Amino acid sequence: MANQIRIISRAANMRGKKYLLKNKLGVIAESTVRYEAIAIPPLQDLLDNIVHGDNLAILKLIPDNKINLIITSPPYFKQRDYGGGIGNEKTVEEYIDNLLKVFSECVRILKDNGSIVFNLGDKYLEGNLQLIPYRFAVEALKSFPIKLVNSITWVKSNPTPRQYQRRLVSSAEPFFHFVKNDNYCYNFSEYMSANGGKSKRGNGNNIGKKYFELIETSNLTLEQKKLALCELQEVIEEVKSGKIESFRMKIKGIHSEPFGGQDGGRKYQLMRKGFTIIKIKGEPIKRDVIECAVETIKGCKHPAVYPLFIIKEFVKLLSKSGDIVLDPFMGSGTTVVAAKELDRKYIGIEINEGYCKYAQERLKNICIAKPPELFR
Numbered sequence: 541m542a543n544q545i546r547i548i549s550r551a552a553n554m555r556g557k558k559y560l561l562k563n564k565l566g567v568i569a570e571s572t573v574r575y576e577a578i579a580i581p582p583l584q585d586l587l588d589n590i591v592h593g594d595n596l597a598i599l600k601l602i603p604d605n606k607i608n609l610i611i612t613s614p615p616y617f618k619q620r621d622y623g624g625g626i627g628n629e630k631t632v633e634e635y636i637d638n639l640l641k642v643f644s645e646c647v648r649i650l651k652d653n654g655s656i657v658f659n660l661g662d663k664y665l666e667g668n669l670q671l672i673p674y675r676f677a678v679e680a681l682k683s684f685p686i687k688l689v690n691s692i693t694w695v696k697s698n699p700t701p702r703q704y705q706r707r708l709v710s711s712a713e714p715f716f717h718f719v720k721n722d723n724y725c726y727n728f729s730e731y732m733s734a735n736g737g738k739s740k741r742g743n744g745n746n747i748g749k750k751y752f753e754l755i756e757t758s759n760l761t762l763e764q765k766k767l768a769l770c771e772l773q774e775v776i777e778e779v780k781s782g783k784i785e786s787f788r789m790k791i792k793g794i795h796s797e798p799f800g801g802q803d804g805g806r807k808y809q810l811m812r813k814g815f816t817i818i819k820i821k822g823e824p825i826k827r828d829v830i831e832c833a834v835e836t837i838k839g840c841k842h843p844a845v846y847p848l849f850i851i852k853e854f855v856k857l858l859s860k861s862g863d864i865v866l867d868p869f870m871g872s873g874t875t876v877v878a879a880k881e882l883d884r885k886y887i888g889i890e891i892n893e894g895y896c897k898y899a900q901e902r903l904k905n906i907c908i909a910k911p912p913e914l915f916r
C-alpha cells in the first residue's frame with residue numbers, strides 16, 4: 541500500500557516570504573513554503589508514493605535522467621483556488637513562467653528516451669481567448685532542448701452545458717507530447733488497441749449494407765450490377781475474416797469521380813466497370829484526437845479530474861511495465877491510478893493535503909487481478 545511522504549508542511553502566515561531549501565551540497569530550491577523538516581529521501585523511497593508539497597521544491601530532490609514518463613495537468617489560469625500553488629498569478633505571463641519552472645525540472649529528471657505529456661486548459665479574459673496552452677508550448681520549445689511530437693486534442697463529448705449567445709462552447713483541450721530526442725519509448729501497437737476497429741465491425745451483418753441498396757438503385761447495366769454485387773460480397777468476406785480492415789465503394793453516377801489518376805486507375809475502373817472498391821488494410825488510422833467524456837467519479841472532491849481512459853492510453857503508449865511515471869500536479873490521482881493499474885511505478889506530487897488523501901483512497905481501491913501462483 542502507498543504511503544504518503546510528507547516532506548513539507550506549510551508554516552502558518554508565511555505566504556509571500558521566500559525560504560531557501562538546502563541539502564548537504566548547498567541551496568537546492570527557493571520556496572514560498574517553509575520546510576519544517578528537510579528529509580531528503582532517496583528516489584527509491586519516492587517510488588509508489590504520493591508526496592505532499594510544492595512540486596518545484598520536490599522535483600529538485602529527484603536526480604537527473606531518472607523518470608520514464610511525466611503526465612500532468614496544471615491548474616487552469618485563474619479558474620479556482622486549490623489552496624495555494626500555481627494558477628492564481630496576476631498575469632498570464634507570470635503563470636506561464638511558473639509553469640515553465642516546473643517544466644524545466646521535468647525535462648531535467650526525464651530519461652533521454654522518456655516523454656512529457658502536458659494537458660493545459662485555455663481561458664477567456666474579458667471575452668478574449670488567451671491561447672494559453674499554445675503560448676506555453678511555444679515558450680517551452682524555445683527554452684528547452686525538447687521536441688513536440690504531437691498536440692493530441694481531447695474532444696469532450698459532454699462539455700459544460702452552458703450555451704453562450706456570443707461564442708461557441710469550448711469543448712477541447714490539448715495534450716502536448718514532448719520528448720528529448722527521437723528515440724523515445726513508443727508502443728504504437730498498444731495505443732487504442734482494445735477498441736480500435738473491432739467495435740465498428742460488430743457482428744458483421746451490416747457491413748456494406750448501404751452499397752447493396754445503392755447498386756440496386758444505380759444506373760449501372762445489368763451486367764455491371766451483377767459484377768458489382770459479386771465483388772461487394774467478396775470484399776465483405778475479407779472484412780469479416782479480418783484480412784482487411786474496411787473498404788469503400790464508388791459507384792458511377794452516385795459517387796464523385798476521383799480527380800486525375802492514371803489509366804487503369806480508379807477513374808478508369810469507374811468508366812469501364814461502373815464501380816471501384818478501395819480496400820483499407822491494417823489497423824484503423826491512429827489520429828491525434830481522442831473523444832472522451834469529462835469524468836465524474838462518485839464522491840470525488842476534486843473539481844478538475846482528467847479521464848482515466850486517456851491517461852491509461854498514454855501510459856501504455858509511452859512506457860513499459862516497471863517504468864516510473866510521475867505527475868507533479870497530481871490532484872485526485874488519476875495518473876498514479878493509471879500507472880498502478882498498468883504495473884508501472886508512480887510518484888504523485890500534490891500541494892493540497894486533502895487531494896493527497898483522496899488519491900491514497902483511489903489507489904487503495906484498485907483491484908489488480910494477478911494470475912494464480914501455482915507453484916511456490
Ligand SMILES: C[S@@+](CC[C@H](N)C(=O)[O-])C[C@H]1O[C@@H](n2cnc3c(N)ncnc32)[C@H](O)[C@@H]1O
Pocket residue numbers: 593594595596612613614615616622623624625626627842844845846847868869870871872873874875889890891892895
Ligand atoms: C488540474 S488539477 C490536476 C487534476 C488531476 N489531473 C486529476 O485527474 O485529478 C491541478 C492540481 O495541481 C495542484 N497544484 C497546484 N500548484 C501546485 C504546486 N505548486 N505543487 C503541487 N501541486 C500543485 C492543485 O492543488 C490541483 O490539485
